[in-house]
Amino acid sequence: MDYIIANQPFTAVLNIPESKSADTVTYKVYKASNGSLFVQGNALYVAGISWKVTFTPDALDTYIVEVNDQ
Secondary structure: OOOOOOOOOEEEEEEOOOOOOOOOEEEEEEEOOOOOEEEEEEOEEEEOOEEEEEEOOOOOOOEEEEEEEO
16 A cells, blocks of 8 residues: 655556557546546556556545556
8 A cells, every 4th residue: 555645746656467568558546535536647658567657636535546558
C-alpha cells in the first residue's frame, strides 16, 4: 500500500502483463469515498511491462487506479 499526501504529486509504477512499449496504456483514477472519476490520461512507459501513472490528489482519500492496455 502506498500513502498519498494531499496536493503533492503521487506516482505509481504498475506492471501491465503482456504490454509493450508501443502500446497505449490509459488510466482512470477514482475517489473511493464517492466513486467519482478524479482524473484520467495516458500512462508513461518505463521499461519491460512497467508503466508510470502520476496524479496530484486534492484531498486525503483512497484512490483507485484502473489501467487499460488498448
